[in-house]
Amino acid sequence: MTLSIVSCKKKNTLKQENKTAAINKVLDSADLIFDSNKKDSAYYYYDKALSMSDPEKNPNQYVYSLTCMAEILQIEGDYTTSEDILSKAMPYIKKTTRPRYPWYAYNVMANNYDYTYDYNNAVLYHKKSLQYTASNLKKRASLNNIASVYINQKKYAEAIKILLPLAAKKEVFGNDPKISKRDYSIVLDNLGHCYYSLNDPKALYYYTESLKIKTELNDEELIMISHKNLSNYYLKIDPKLAKKYAELSYAKSFKIRSILNRSRCLSLLINCSEGSDLKKYTLKYIELMDSISDARQRKKNQFALIRSVSKKDRDENLKLKTQQFENELQLERQKNRNIISYIIIIFIVGVLLFLSFYLSAKGKKQKTETITKSEMRISNKLHDELAIDVYNTFAFAESEDLELNENKEQLLNSLENIYNRTRNISKENSSIITNEKYADSLKDMIADFKTPNINILVNGIDTIPWNKIDKNKKITAYRIIQELFINMKKHSNASLVSAIFKIIDQNVVVICTDNGVGVPNGKIILKNGLQNVESRIETINGTINFDANSDKGFKVSFTFPL
CATH class of the missing domain: 1.25.40.10 (Tetratricopeptide repeat domain)
Known part of the structure; x- marks a missing residue:
């Protein structure tokens, strides 16, 4: 208990x-x-x-x-x-x-x-x-509960060690002496149960003392428990008295309206009864146990329903609170986003203005530098390729007798050579056609390098979808091919040159080869025109490859995406 x-x-x-x-x-x-x-x-x-x-x-x-x-x-x-x-x-x-x-x-x-x-x-x-x-009251309650567990484990000696000190003194707790007496009567009950289980006659003393206190308190439930204990005590030594106490406990169970205690009292009555009484109490016990089982299930379902409804209410309240919180949070976030957006817009506008001025200034500077470089390049080319020839032609005209046919013929040839070089320089620096006539313009540019001593083969130029290629890429490709042919004409001493155009994996591939002197010792020195070629190809995300292992001519290929 x-x-x-x-x-x-x-x-x-x-x-x-x-x-x-x-x-x-x-x-x-x-x-x-x-x-x-x-x-x-x-x-x-x-x-x-x-x-x-x-x-x-x-x-x-x-x-x-x-x-x-x-x-x-x-x-x-x-x-x-x-x-x-x-x-x-x-x-x-x-x-x-x-x-x-x-x-x-x-x-x-x-x-x-x-x-x-x-x-x-x-x-x-x-x-x-x-x-x-x-408090001492709670301490006594915990100790008594530990003793009760020991009793259930049949560890009666250990339970008695705890209970005897508790039974030795009656303590009054707080302003309500009933609580103290109730506590004391339960301790006596448990102590009596220990002695009863050990067949010690001292059990009767503790049972009867406990019943006196409970009767004084008029506690129906505790009195019922005492009657049950006394019924068990007299079961073997006085069956009639045992049945009397069992009947008293059964009657009390109705007063306290405890079905569970009523079933326990009926179980006790069954042990004390014989004949028709045994049958009567057994049938009542079976009926009551069925009723208890049904009642427990109903209660279990009822409590589960209460928890379910309560959980549903809690979930709905939580959902409403969460929704309200989310709305407030959303408003706050929107406010913060607006502020951040304004800051970002102002920052972006500032950056754009700065970049605009910066790029404009940089563009002007680059444009000026480009113009200066172009002018320097043209100036150097005019000086390197034409100045000496013009000077020599003037000197020849002044010093030689132009009435002679051979001198006249030589002068005309020199002037024609100067004209052709001037025209080539003009073409190299003229604007490039990038419309649908681009392929024809490219063919014409390549054809200009053809001479009685140089034969040029072009293959696949019309298979390239030039109209789908970016304008800047076409200009860059034009200049690269032009630079390569100029380099060939100056340095290769080739008699046969080929230019092959292909599309491989969405990339334009151009392969230029000649049968000239090739690369001495396999070492390529990038300068002047060839250096320009490498710089140009990088601007259109392309790559260039020089074949340094060819000793029977020169080969170069470059690739750029469509």
Whole structure:
């Protein structure tokens, strides 16, 4: 028999905030309903208080609500659900500010283990409750509960060691002597049960002393328990007296309206009866057990429904709060986004203005540099290729007799050569056609390099979709091919030159080869025209490859994406 001193009553002695006060008000109502034995209604209000409690901000109320709900389920025999609910309170035990909350929770958990025959855990949790004993009354209750578990384990000697010191002194706790007497009568009951189990006649003394106190208190439930104990005591030595006490306990079970206790009293009556009485009580017992099973299932379903409805309400409230929070958060985010957008726009506009001025200035500078380079290149070319020839021609005209046919012919040839070179320089620096006539313009440019001593072969130029290629790429390709042919004419001494155009993997590939002197020792020195070629190809994300291993001519290929 376990001792439960603290019922689901809660007295608020702390200064609470508005929400905490509202929770406590609901808990006070739940406690009153619990004490009036309306446990299903009490369960509803404890669950309501639970839904109002934040375990971080209201740990006392949260733990207390769960513990009361667990105790109600325990009373109804649903130990598994009781343990599940109480386990939710365990992480917040240490956050409570009053020791009675963990004490109460640990005792309910211990009783769960006791009722499910897990005695080791029952003792463990009762001992844990001793750590939170703020009063002698709670300490005595925990010790008595430990002794009760030992009795269930048939460890009577260990139980007696605990109970004898408790029975040796009657203590008065608080302003209500009834609580002290009730505690003392239960200790005597348990001590009597130990001696009864050990066949020690001292059991009768403790049973009768306990009954006297209970009769004085007029506690129907405790009196019923004493009658059961006395019935068991007399069962073998005085069967008639045993049956009398069994009948008394059975009658008391109706007064306290406890079906579970009534079934236990009927079980005792069956042990004390014979003949027709045995049959009568057996049939009543079977009928009652069926009723208990149905009632437990109904209660279980009822409590599950309360939890389900409450969870649904909590979920809906949480959903509404979450939606409200999300709306507020969305507004705040939108506000922040607008501010950030304005800052970004201002920053971008500033950067764009800066880049515009910077690129404009840079473009002007680059344009000036490009013009200067072009002028220098043309100037150098005119000086290198024409100045000496012009000077020599003038000198020839002044010093030689132009009346002679051979001198006249030589002068004309020199002038024609100067004209052709001038025309070539003009073409090299003239604008490039990039429209649909680009391929024809490219062919004409290549054809200009053909002489009686140089034969040029062009293959695949018309297979390239020039109209789909970017204008800058066409200009760059034109200049690269032009530079390569100029280099060939100056340095290769070739008699045969080929230019092959292909498309491979979405890339334009141009291969130029000649049968000239090739590359001395396989070493390519990039300067002047060839250096320009490499610089140009990089601007259109292309690559160029010089064949340094060819000793029978010169070969170069370059590639750029369509």
